[in-house]
Structure formats: structure tokens, C-alpha cells
Amino acid sequence: MNTLNYADVSVGDKLPGLELPISSSLISCAALATRDFEPCHHDKSVAQSMGLPDVFMNILTSQALMARFVTDWSGPETQMKALRIKLGAPNVPGMVMTVTGEVVEKDDAENSVNIEVTGENNIWGMHMSGTVRIALP
């Protein structure tokens, strides 16, 4: 696995898109992997009592997926500096989330790169948008 060099990254570079089918398993298992035991992420009846059709993805999972989306592209020597996420529509089972990203800023002082990332699901639209700042060798 290679890591991108700071010099080889340009503003405007697009990250390879990611299409992620959202299943009950992913939502519940990922919630538990992030130690988030809020019932709305694993108990459909609780989610429905909140007005949602089914269990929905927890925020720590959305963060994880956003981070993974970036390092899948930038490589293992990436230093994660910051992750800013704004949450939109819930991800519920049966949806497909498409994640896209683009390099929007470079800072030569600390070899850091800002990447704007958006995750849209196919039913309700924007699930997450935000900025990931990484430093590269």
C-alpha cells in the first residue's frame, strides 16, 4: 500500500468514489464497534418510535467512513489532522450512500491537504458533508 506524496496532490483532485449499500447489519454492527449502544441504532422499534422507518447510522460510523474514504485514497502513512462532519439525512437500511471527495486546499507550511467529502444517500440525499485535513509525507 502506497502513500501519496504531498507534492503529487493538487487542488481539484477527485478521490475515487465509494458506493456503500446501507444494511441493518452495517448500521447495528458498526454502532457496536464504535461502542455506541443507543437503542435507535440496533432496535428498529425504538427507531420507529422516533419517526424513522428503521435503525439509522450513528455519527461515529459516519465519521469512520469519512476517514476511511480519505485514507483509502491517501495511504497508510497519512496523518489525520482533523475531521469535521455535518450530519444531514439519516442513513437507513436499503439505501446506498455514494461518497465523493475533492482536494480543496493545500498548506505547504505543514504539508497538509484539505479534502471536502460528501456522502449522499439515494433516497433522502445528503447524509454527511465535511472536511478532512490530512498531512502527507
Add this chain to the structure above:
Amino acid sequence: MTPEETKAFEDELYNFVGNSVHGGPRKGHDDVNAAMIRQWCEIMGDANPAYIDAEWAAKSTRGHTIAPPAMMYAWTQEGYKVASVGRPESDGQARLVRFLASKGFTGSLGTNVDQEYFADAKIGDSIFEDSIIESISEQKTTGRGVGYFFETFAKFTNQDGTLLGTQRFRVFQFIPPAQAEAEAPADSGLEVPTRIQAPRGQDNKWWWDACDEGKVLIQRCKSCQVLRHPPRPMCGECQSTEWDSIESTLDGEVFSFVEMHHPRVPGYQYPLIVAVIELAEGTRIVANVVGCDVADVHIGMKIKGQVDQVDEKTMLPQFYPIAS
């Protein structure tokens, strides 16, 4: 609430600002460990060797594996108690939420999380979280309803006091619209259009019922063993009405396909590819090809199917390209 009541309520509310959530730094239940990291990576689909491959990591710049930075907040979560008995009485954030809920602000929605990372956490590290209620907004009206935004600010440190990272977590606590509470599961604002369902009759119900359970069956004549799809009540080869079925492996190949552009039908996701698929068993089936660029779909393309829940009501076989 009258203006006086609101003022009294808000005075009490804003008293929460500055409160510690856990009464000081709180140590995570588990120190950073390979098992929890590996499980997190497995589920998130994160194959980064910096997290899970000790051999690789030993030769890397860092010299060792690290915890995924995005796991930072996971280490100090409360745990299963949240589901079994609820958050502890002492939890400052829970107390704020309960106070708001007591005045009708029962809806809760995380809206923003900003994390900054300053140092890596590695296996064996203890993680300490020190959170405070940093701010509470004035009353706001959003699409969700009337409510207050509050922000917690957390510092994460390790056993040496090294600052690993910080976090601002913004939550909107609101009064849910009345009808949403009355008929929550059918809240029309959240109703998702679904695909048009196949009507189920005597000759096809069994097939769709199996599909609902994740299986694609192929009807087989009990008398001459010939497979047929779509199902029909009699074998065209030997006229027997006795049949059973086999489960398809869903290995297939695109025989022909189209991309639907117009009209766009609510409940369907575009781009939408529909294909005639030749299954390894020899019968054909019409289904969607997904998980690839539209431009990459071609006749002869090797695909593998699985039954997916494509919306709230619909289980359907969906076929994915086989990585070449």
C-alpha cells in the same frame, strides 16, 4: 410557556453551560487494543495497515500500529448500559438532555462533530476524556422544530497527559412536531417511496416470499427436472404440474441491458440499469446491475447477485460486477 416561564426555564438551562459531563477526566473502559481496532476496521471496511498490520507498521515511519484517529471518541463511550439501564444519573450531558426533555424538547439530533487530532494513540494507551457543556444557543426554529443547540467540548489525553485530540459535538434538542409524535412510524415527512411491488398470486407468491428471505429460487419440474423462470404452473416440456425449486447461486452474465432515463419513477434510484441476466443454472432473470459505472456495463459482463433490501418494502436480487 409564558414569557416569564421561558425566562425562568432559560436561566436554569444556561446554568448548565460550563458543567463537566463526567465530573473530570474519565478513563475509557478498555485501553487501546488490537481486538477492538480490528473489529472496527473490519466493519468499516478500512484495510489501512497502519491500524491492523503490525508487521507492516513496524517498518513504517511510526514503527508501530496506531488506533484509527476517528475511533477517538469510541474508547470512552459508556457501553451497553446505555441500552440496558440508560445513561447514569451523574452524566452531565444526560442531565441536560433530561432537563430539556422535561420541557418537551424530546427530539435529539447530532448535527456537527469537529475533531482535531494532535497525537496518535497506540496499543496499550489509556484514553481519558474530559468533556464540558461548552455552549447552549438561544432558542432556534429549524425544519425539525423549535429547540436549542448545545455543544460539548472534549479533550482526549493518554496516560502521560499527552493531548491526543479535541472534539466539539453539536446537538439540536427540539420539540418534535405534534403529529410526528402521534403517528411516529408513519411520519409522512419521512415516508420513503418504494419500488412498485410485484403482485403476488398463486403462481408466483412462493418465489417472492423466498426473495423476501434472501433467496432466489428457480422452479424445477419434478417430473423431468427442467428448470424454468419466470415460474408457471405447468412444465412446457412434459406438462407436469408437480414442481419444486432449487436455489440459484446467482452467478451470471449480462445477456442484454438498458439504462432507464425517462420517465423517472419515485422509489427507483438513478442511474438505473436493468439487465436480462443469464444465470449459471441456465435460466434467465431480469434484475438490476449495480455497484459499477453505467459505462462499464456490457453484454457478456460477469456478475454475481445477492438479494438486497433496496427500500423499506422491497427485497430484490441485485447483481454486482465480479472484480476482474
Add this chain to the structure above:
Amino acid sequence: MTINVSGEAAIVGVANTEFTKASGVSELELASVAVRDAIADAGLKPSDVDGMTTFTLDNTDEIEIARAVGIGDLTFYSRVPHGGGAATGLVHQAVMAVATGMAEVVVCYRALNGRSGHRYSSGVAGPLLTSDAIHWGWYTPSGLMTPASWVAMYTQRYMHLAENVQDAMFEIAHLQREYAVKNPAAFFYERPFDRADYDASRPIVSPFKMLDCCMETDGGSAVVITTAERAKDLKHPAVVVKGVGQAAAANMESMTSFYRPEIAAIPSMDIAAKMAYEQSGLTPDDIDAAVIYDAFTPIVLWQLASWGFCDLLDAPNFVLDGALRPDGRLPTNTHGGQLSEAYIHGVNGIVEATKLVRGTSVNQPNKTVNNVLVTSGVGVPTGGALLGKLD
């Protein structure tokens, strides 16, 4: 006893209503006007009619029209299923009725508010006929639910096997528009387009662009058929039905016969063509012009092969060589077809075929057309007829 119906019956009257996007009248009125005018064109009176036939898809019962038009006793009435596949099926019914003496004068009709009323392009997502519901249920969940999508599935396969298909599709769409541009009755009269317009036209179901698809029309068409004997004394020279066939080939589904070894083929039409040629004693060389059902451009290609004008995979080249043009080997869809004149489910095509033999087609004036082919929609059980001058 076997009866050969060839030459036993003749088309003696035809009519279309005006073609619009919003007729403002009922389908009963459209049908009644078309039937009345076709009877008048034949030089007959409504009371001469004793048989009527239409599509199962038509919303108007023959007895309603008979009452409206003043047609008297009916001794023959029938309906032909399968959408546009019924077009020449009406001729088939009328010829059999006339040849066997079950009726003497049969009116074939089809009228629809196809644009302002129910639009076929909206697909089968709406209320479904129970008998069809399970069949469509194999396709609607995945989104395959419009006529364009079903035919596009065959077309993608055909493009995989044959060359120059897209260019030939343009040639058909463009040529038929050129015919319509000169046909005052056509919806697209004096409204041409070029290759750039074609390439830029919106995708409907890939590989179909909008200009590969037929229109949606409010209108009606009717055809009067009687015995060859009686036809001799009527107003226009008789147009005899020399051969007519229809067929539903094995392993047929309505529009979705995706389970045959090769789906880039229309075996139902192959069978119907063979029947019609055998009855008539004609060969493809005897055919001077054609009206070939054209809900979508590529189906014209396949039918040219079914009727023996070229090989299936060579059909694009046959068309690109100009065969369907005004001075080509087989001037085709000279009214503009359903792509550019009007979509009356192919019955306006029977009207045009009749005019071609009469010598009154606006785009083939003063040309001797001894024999003409007219076909029904494909993808469904279908058929075709060979019409010609009375020997």
C-alpha cells in the same frame, strides 16, 4: 376443407381523423368519426356494415359506435389482443369473416386519446389488469416498465450482434420525418430535424433517444373491408387482401420475451410473413412499398428481415443504402409513420398502405404500387398483410 382467403376480401374505404395532442372529444367520438368517414370513403352507407372489429385495448365498444354512426345489425364482432400487434390482426379478422360469409362489410377501427388521456409511455405502473399483473411483476420492481425499455432490451442485444445499427436508426427516424414534413396530415408536417438534433435528443431508455420513439396522439383510424366481388362496384379501386397472417411464436411473453435463445429476433413476425406469402403466392420481389410498424426505430430493421428483404444482421446496411427512401427499392412509412405522422396503433398504417395501392399517398404520387406490405407491432404476438391491386 381449407379456404385460401387470398383475394377474397378487399379494402374499399379508409379514413383518419385529425391527429392532435388534445382532441377535446371523447374516444367514442373519434372512433365514430373515423368509422363514418371510412364508410363514406367506400361509397357505402352505415347500414351496409354488418361486422366490426378492434383492439382489446380500445376503450370503445363496437355497439356504442354502431349506435352512434347508425350502423344496423351486426353479425360479426371481435377484438384482437396484444396492443399494436393487433393492427393487421383487424384485417385478419375482417378477411376471415368476409371470406366465410359471416359478414359482408366489416369495419376495422382504433381510436384513442393517446396523448391527452392515458399515455403508454407512462408505463405499466398504474392500475394493472389482473391477468397481466403477475407477468409485469417480474419487471416492474427492477424498473423495467415502459414499452421503450422492453424494446431497448432487444435493441441492445441487436447492437451487440449487428453493425451500423445506430446510424440505421437515425436513417429511419430522419427519413420518416422527411416524409411527414411533406404530409399535411402528419403531426410533424413541415417540422424537420437533422443529425445534430437527433444526437442531442434526450435519452429515454438507452440506447433509445426521444427521436427513436413514436409519438403519442389523439386520433382515430378506420378501414372498411368487404368481399372482392362487392368491391368491384364501389367508389375506389379495390385494394385486395392477398395474404394476411398472425402469430404468437413459442415461448412468448407480451413485450418481454427475454427467454428465447436469441432475443434480437422477432419469430412471431417471421411466421406471419411466411403465412402471408404462402397465401398470396407473392415473394419479397413483388412488394413495391411498405408500411412497417414503427413504435421504435430498430423494429423496422427486424421486420425487413422477417419479410425477406434482407438478412437480419444486414438490415442496417439495407436501410443505409437508401432502400426506404422515396425512390428506393422499398419506399417505407411514406406517411411519416408512427414516429412522425401519428400513433394510432398501426391502423393509420393500413390507411397509408391502402393509399399507396390507390396511388394517392402524398409522398408516392403517380407511382404504380401493385403490392404493399403493412405490419403490426412487434415484441407482442403480431402479424402483417399483403395488399394489392385487384388482378
